[in-house]
Amino acid sequence: MTKWVRAHTNIALIKYWGKENEELIIPKNNSLSLTLDAFYTDTRVTFDQSLVEDELILDGEKQPHSALGKVQTVLNSVREQAGITSPALVESINHVPTAAGLASSASGLAALAGAASQAAGLKLSQEELSKLARRGSGSASRSIYGGFAEWIKGTDDATSFAVPVDDANWDIGMLFIIVNDAVKEVSSRDGMKRTVETSAFYEGWLKTLDADLKAMKQAISEKNVESVGQIAERNALKMHATTLAANPPFTYWTAESMKAMDAVRALRKKGFTAYFTMDAGPNVKIVCKQSEMTGIKDFLLTHFEADQLIEARPGPGIHTLEQ
Numbered sequence: 080m081t082k083w084v085r086a087h088t089n090i091a092l093i094k095y096w097g098k099e100n101e102e103l104i105i106p107k108n109n110s111l112s113l114t115l116d117a118f119y120t121d122t123r124v125t126f127d128q129s130l131v132e133d134e135l136i137l138d139g140e141k142q143p144h145s146a147l148g149k150v151q152t153v154l155n156s157v158r159e160q161a162g163i164t165s166p167a168l169v170e171s172i173n174h175v176p177t178a179a180g181l182a183s184s185a186s187g188l189a190a191l192a193g194a195a196s197q198a199a200g201l202k203l204s205q206e207e208l209s210k211l212a213r214r215g216s217g218s219a220s221r222s223i224y225g226g227f228a229e230w231i232k233g234t235d236d237a238t239s240f241a242v243p244v245d246d247a248n249w250d251i252g253m254l255f256i257i258v259n260d261a262v263k264e265v266s267s268r269d270g271m272k273r274t275v276e277t278s279a280f281y282e283g284w285l286k287t288l289d290a291d292l293k294a295m296k297q298a299i300s301e302k303n304v305e306s307v308g309q310i311a312e313r314n315a316l317k318m319h320a321t322t323l324a325a326n327p328p329f330t331y332w333t334a335e336s337m338k339a340m341d342a343v344r345a346l347r348k349k350g351f352t353a354y355f356t357m358d359a360g361p362n363v364k365i366v367c368k369q370s371e372m373t374g375i376k377d378f379l380l381t382h383f384e385a386d387q388l389i390e391a392r393p394g395p396g397i398h399t400l401e402q
């Protein structure tokens with residue numbers, strides 16, 4: 080019997096936004112993230128000759144074949160490396176609070192890379208696992224590691240993978256404000272493609288990234304939450320600005336996202352260390368000190384419902400579950 084593998088999600092503080100190579104998922108820029116304890120995926124893979132085709136059971140429900148795209152990219156790579164031809168049964172459970180509306184591709188594809196390579200008997204290094212996860216979803220390359228990780232963009236399949244930066248075993252955390260939206264989603268894949276191809280601001284975004292990354296690594300080495308937050312917020316706003324200059328233009332923000340951003344600015348006026356970041360959706364994530372989370376939550380409860388607020392702390396890297 081193969082074992083379950085657990086991977087946690089990560090949130091980028093320096094965003095990955097745009098691909099150099101669409102098929103291999105080679106990014107335009109390096110990115111840097113924090114892996115979190117609150118959201119994770121457990122996955123088990125069994126290669127089975129008696130199956131007619133690959134099957135994905137997600138949270139107990141069999142998924143249509145059309146939903147298997149990214150999953151099969153990872154499975155095919157594992158089959159090729161291990162010389163296996165059998166179809167695979169993939170069982171996956173997402174531990175993401177219901178209605179959270181959070182993408183689970185980072186934890187999901189990282190857990191799949193770990194579970195599939197283990198089931199195939201491949202003994203992959205963390206670097207190799209990161210490359211494999213990357214083929215499923217770019218951000219998954221970073222979920223191999225706990226704490227802070229940097230995805231080095233590289234130039235081809237062999238050179239594009241994430242590396243650990245810092246275990247984040249200090250006073251930093253993230254508080255999620257879940258915004259319930261009715262907005263039509265543009266997937267991260269489509270959103271970044273449209274931005275790279277059409278946004279007048281895309282070149283400007285790329286030009287500033289080396290400086291952001293350098294400053295972020297310095298702030299992390301100093302365990303300076305204030306600076307980490309400031310750089311992350313600036314970087315996220317710049318990324319979201321590129322979507323406004325795309326053709327056709329789009330945004331992931333809703334009125335509720337703006338309300339959440341305002342609340343974070345109000346927190347700062349009250350003396351809290353609090354900065355926001357956002358991804359390809361309307362939810363707002365606050366970079367803060369763990370030691371201030373209770374106070375921050377108390378303030379936010381005057382603007383939001385309790386079930387909209389989720390606390391997260393630095394989480395571990397990918398690992399096998401013993402039972």
Ligand code: PMV
Nearest residue numbers: 091094095217218267358359
């Ligand atoms: O890995 P993907 O295709 O889900 O893209 C992730 C893109 C962002 O979340 C917006 C940024 C990032 O670096 O995670």
